[in-house]
Amino acid sequence: MTTAGVVFALLFYLAALVFAGGLTARIVVYARTPVPLKIPTTPAPTTARGVVFRMAREVLLFESLFKANLWTWAFGILFHFGLVLVIVRHLRYFTDPVWFWVAAAQPFGIYGGMAMVLGLAGLWARRILVQRIRYISTPSDHLMLVLLLGIGLSGLAMQYGAHPDVIAVKRFFLGWLRFSLQPMPESALLYLHLSLIAVLMIIFPFSKLLHAPGVFFSPSRNQVDNPREKRHLSSWAAVMDTERPHG
Amino acid sequence: MAETVVAPAYRVIPIIPELKPGSMGQVRSFVANEKIQTALGFPGQVVDDWHEKALAKMAELLGKYRSLKVYMDACVHCGACSDKCHYFIGTQDPKNMPVARQDLLRSVYRRYFTLAGKYFPWLVGARDLTRDVLDEWYTYFNQCSECRRCSVFCPYGIDTAEVTMAAREILDSVGYGQKYTNEIIGKVHSIGNNLGLPAPALIDTLQGLEEDVKEDTGVDVRFPIDVKGAEVLLITPSADFFAEPHIDSLIGYAKVFHAAGISWTLSSMSSEAGNFGMFIGNYDQLRKIAMRIREAALELGVKRIVVGECGHAWRVAYSFWNTLTGIGNGADDPFALQLQRQLDQRYRQPTHICELTWDLIERNALRFNKEANDPYVVTFHDSCNVARGSRMGDFAGGQFEIPRNIIRAVANHFVEMADHTTREKTFCCGGGGGLLTDDLIDLRVKGALPRMEALQEVVDLHGVNFMATICAICKAQFSKVLPYYKFDRRLVGGVHQLVSNAIILGETH
Ligand code: HEM
Numbered sequence: 240m241t242t243a244g245v246v247f248a249l250l251f252y253l254a255a256l257v258f259a260g261g262l263t264a265r266i267v268v269y270a271r272t273p274v275p276l277k278i279p280t281t282p283a284p285t286t287a288r289g290v291v292f293r294m295a296r297e298v299l300l301f302e303s304l305f306k307a308n309l310w311t312w313a314f315g316i317l318f319h320f321g322l323v324l325v326i327v328r329h330l331r332y333f334t335d336p337v338w339f340w341v342a343a344a345q346p347f348g349i350y351g352g353m354a355m356v357l358g359l360a361g362l363w364a365r366r367i368l369v370q371r372i373r374y375i376s377t378p379s380d381h382l383m384l385v386l387l388l389g390i391g392l393s394g395l396a397m398q399y400g401a402h403p404d405v406i407a408v409k410r411f412f413l414g415w416l417r418f419s420l421q422p423m424p425e426s427a428l429l430y431l432h433l434s435l436i437a438v439l440m441i442i443f444p445f446s447k448l449l450h451a452p453g454v455f456f457s458p459s460r461n462q463v464d465n466p467r468e469k470r471h472l473s474s475w476a477a478v479m480d481t482e483r484p485h486g
Numbered sequence: 487m488a489e490t491v492v493a494p495a496y497r498v499i500p501i502i503p504e505l506k507p508g509s510m511g512q513v514r515s516f517v518a519n520e521k522i523q524t525a526l527g528f529p530g531q532v533v534d535d536w537h538e539k540a541l542a543k544m545a546e547l548l549g550k551y552r553s554l555k556v557y558m559d560a561c562v563h564c565g566a567c568s569d570k571c572h573y574f575i576g577t578q579d580p581k582n583m584p585v586a587r588q589d590l591l592r593s594v595y596r597r598y599f600t601l602a603g604k605y606f607p608w609l610v611g612a613r614d615l616t617r618d619v620l621d622e623w624y625t626y627f628n629q630c631s632e633c634r635r636c637s638v639f640c641p642y643g644i645d646t647a648e649v650t651m652a653a654r655e656i657l658d659s660v661g662y663g664q665k666y667t668n669e670i671i672g673k674v675h676s677i678g679n680n681l682g683l684p685a686p687a688l689i690d691t692l693q694g695l696e697e698d699v700k701e702d703t704g705v706d707v708r709f710p711i712d713v714k715g716a717e718v719l720l721i722t723p724s725a726d727f728f729a730e731p732h733i734d735s736l737i738g739y740a741k742v743f744h745a746a747g748i749s750w751t752l753s754s755m756s757s758e759a760g761n762f763g764m765f766i767g768n769y770d771q772l773r774k775i776a777m778r779i780r781e782a783a784l785e786l787g788v789k790r791i792v793v794g795e796c797g798h799a800w801r802v803a804y805s806f807w808n809t810l811t812g813i814g815n816g817a818d819d820p821f822a823l824q825l826q827r828q829l830d831q832r833y834r835q836p837t838h839i840c841e842l843t844w845d846l847i848e849r850n851a852l853r854f855n856k857e858a859n860d861p862y863v864v865t866f867h868d869s870c871n872v873a874r875g876s877r878m879g880d881f882a883g884g885q886f887e888i889p890r891n892i893i894r895a896v897a898n899h900f901v902e903m904a905d906h907t908t909r910e911k912t913f914c915c916g917g918g919g920g921l922l923t924d925d926l927i928d929l930r931v932k933g934a935l936p937r938m939e940a941l942q943e944v945v946d947l948h949g950v951n952f953m954a955t956i957c958a959i960c961k962a963q964f965s966k967v968l969p970y971y972k973f974d975r976r977l978v979g980g981v982h983q984l985v986s987n988a989i990i991l992g993e994t995h
């Protein structure tokens with residue numbers, strides 16, 4: 240048993256707990272907060288099916304961002320789709336046998352890492368070079384990009400430079416999933432990679448990364464445009480009707 | 487003040503302007519006095535414990551409005567919205583960028599309501615709520631017309647209008663209200679309309695109009711008021727009763743009702759479509775003002791409710807009335823059913839006057855002499871609240887097509903302005919959201935810049951000499967600012983003004 244193995248196992252239990260617990264708590268708050276009025280940004284879909292399509296276009300294609308700014312859209316798409324590919328590819332460390340579609344995605348996955356880093360670099364350049372975006376940036380905006388770049392670059396460095404013992408990494412995480420401590424192979428890059436990932440998971444529920452769950456709860460995007468056809472009433476607004484309706 | 491205000495130069499290439507920090511920091515709308523504030527139940531002046539009160543109000547709103555809660559958290563500072571606001575484009579003040587405007591509130595939200603802001607304020611741009619911050623809120627949340635253009639482009643639909651409404655609600659709750667809006671709300675409650683036009687004056691005006699139209703057309707077009715049992719109750723902005731060019735559209739509605747043989751009435755008790763309660767984000771005011779219309783409808787026993795040309799009023803009517811007062815369809819609770827049983831459910835409730843007119847045109851129930859509008863080359867300015875906060879007809883985007891269809895049906899020459907300035911991407915006139923006041927004329931002139939640029943283009947290219955619109959605020963704002971851009975103030979008018987010009991009234995001699 241290595242010290243690194245114990246440290247990372249505990250760190251990841253903590254990170255997973257904060258991530259899952261924090262995110263769930265946040266989603267519960269969003270879901271429980273009432274929406275008193277109909278405020279979809281129109282033109283908006285007039286049916287629930289239409290809303291599903293609208294949300295899908297927002298989440299999968301970043302439709303609104305596309306209308307707003309092509310550069311940001313392009314870098315944003317590169318980064319997020321790269322990220323998805325990377326994560327799919329990483330599932331091989333957590334599944335045994337590796338799921339069919341995860342195995343099938345491995346060859347494309349390689350490019351995911353590069354796309355992700357390229358996208359992040361572009362977004363960061365924008366944040367530094369464009370006066371307006373620089374003005375609205377806080378230190379945390381820069382650090383978030385640094386963090387993700389750190390994860391991406393350390394990952395790429397492992398892949399193209401110092402491969403760690405990935406079989407051992409897999410053994411560690413399969414064990415971790417079943418609460419069984421396994422040794423962690425020695426690799427400074429891997430330790431960096433994993434530490435940054437733990438940081439990312441821990442800050443996720445307390446940062447702007449809440450845009451990921453947030454987008455699904457945005458009333459201007461997820462409401463059906465049918466206020467005349469169906470009376471929309473939230474909890475606290477409904478109470479008023481039972482009081483004497485005199486102004 | 488007005489003399490020193492000059493229009494900004496058109497941008498040679500319409501690129502994103504350079505930042506001029508603080509350039510609008512001194513432009514502050516007049517603060518409401520004690521009398522105005524207390525009439526609405528707000529504190530008369532800034533209370534001693536404003537700090538606690540403001541934070542308590544913020545906590546309350548975060549719990550009541552999911553929009554605010556999610557929008558405070560979700561922004562990633564991507565900047566997609568940053569160049570989309572007409573006030574930013576016209577003033578170059580970075581705090582007029584939608585995301586920066588939100589951040590005025592968000593920085594305080596982070597400080598007091600998030601873990602990161604409590605322990606690492608410098609990291610996440612969190613700020614203490616100081617008196618300077620409160621003053622800054624007042625300044626810049628009264629430089630947002632709640633037009634929602636930014637929300638079209640935000641990848642999460644973050645709507646700065648919602649943030650502005652919340653901020654104004656907080657400011658009102660600590661006694662820091664805006665004079666213009668709150669004074670007008672007071673007038674609706676005490677007199678029945680935004681302009682403070684008492685019933686006898688209104689009745690007088692309507693009689694005068696009947697005589698004018700008779701003289702003009704030889705036809706007895708009626709302008710009925712308080713007629714029990716009429717089919718339609720018309721709710722229209724009070725500016726329609728006497729402001730120019732609004733009144734010409736009122737004449738247009740009356741002619742349409744006349745030609746179609748629809749019995750209609752106005753209500754002296756409820757002679758206002760506008761609802762400034764929305765502008766200050768105060769649900770109670772929003773509801774109280776809307777409730778007057780419900781009462782008028784019940785009292786007069788009408789079957790349909792039709793709304794005149796007014797942007798924010800149509801958003802409130804279309805999107806909120808059913809929720810607030812049960813004016814609509816599809817309710818299953820006794821409160822709303824009381825009214826919905828009375829209304830004729832074969833019609834959309836409420837109906838926009840453009841929907842009514844277009845339905846009649848489609849059924850060939852109206853005839854026009856289009857040549858009457860031949861002196862005009864017409865373009866159409868989409869009003870923000872209609873474009874981005876409501877709908878007309880049965881399909882998404884009907885709010886764009888129906889007014890245009892009407893224009894094409896009554897006029898021969900119609901051209902569009904540039905794509906990125908129309909439909910859901912339309913630019914605000916610069917005077918919406920409770921900013922249509924002389925103390926903000928500097929902001930209003932600058933905020934009109936993007937629309938004026940687009941207008942200039944079609945004036946040069948096609949000789950446009952009539953910009954039609956369906957909003958009382960747009961009409962008033964343009965009448966005022968057009969001259970600053972060297973246009974004739976009469977270049978703006980209503981869609982039903984064009985209808986009025988061309989409609990053929992049955993029994994003309
Ligand atoms: C439902 C899933 C998600 C959606 C729809 C989404 C969408 C977006 C969009 C549209 C942007 C703005 C454009 C851009 O800067 O790229 C953005 C920014 C960002 N997203 Fe996501 N995202 C999602 C999940 C995630 C996740 C899981 C992460 C991190 C692990 C993440 C990290 C970021 C970061 C750091 C930015 C800011 C980039 C900058 O500084 O410019 N996103 N996201």
Ligand code: HEM
Pocket residue numbers: 322325328329332348349351352353355387390391392393394395396397398399401402403405408412429432433436
């Ligand atoms: C606990 C979870 C993770 C583990 C165990 C892990 C481990 C690894 C390992 C061992 C490699 C090297 C692969 C090789 O040498 O062939 C790698 C690569 C990489 N990792 Fe991770 N990683 C994890 C999570 C993440 C996350 C969340 C991200 C993104 C935010 C990420 C981004 C990358 C990238 C971009 C590469 C290089 C490209 C690739 O191999 O796909 N990793 N990771």
Ligand code: SF4
Pocket residue numbers: 570571572573582583584587629630631632633634635636637646647650914
């Ligand atoms: S709502 Fe309109 S005025 Fe307000 S910030 Fe957004 S674009 Fe500007």
Ligand code: SF4
Pocket residue numbers: 560561562563564565566567568584585639640641642643644
């Ligand atoms: S577009 Fe939306 S997420 Fe991006 S900076 Fe503006 S408000 Fe924030």
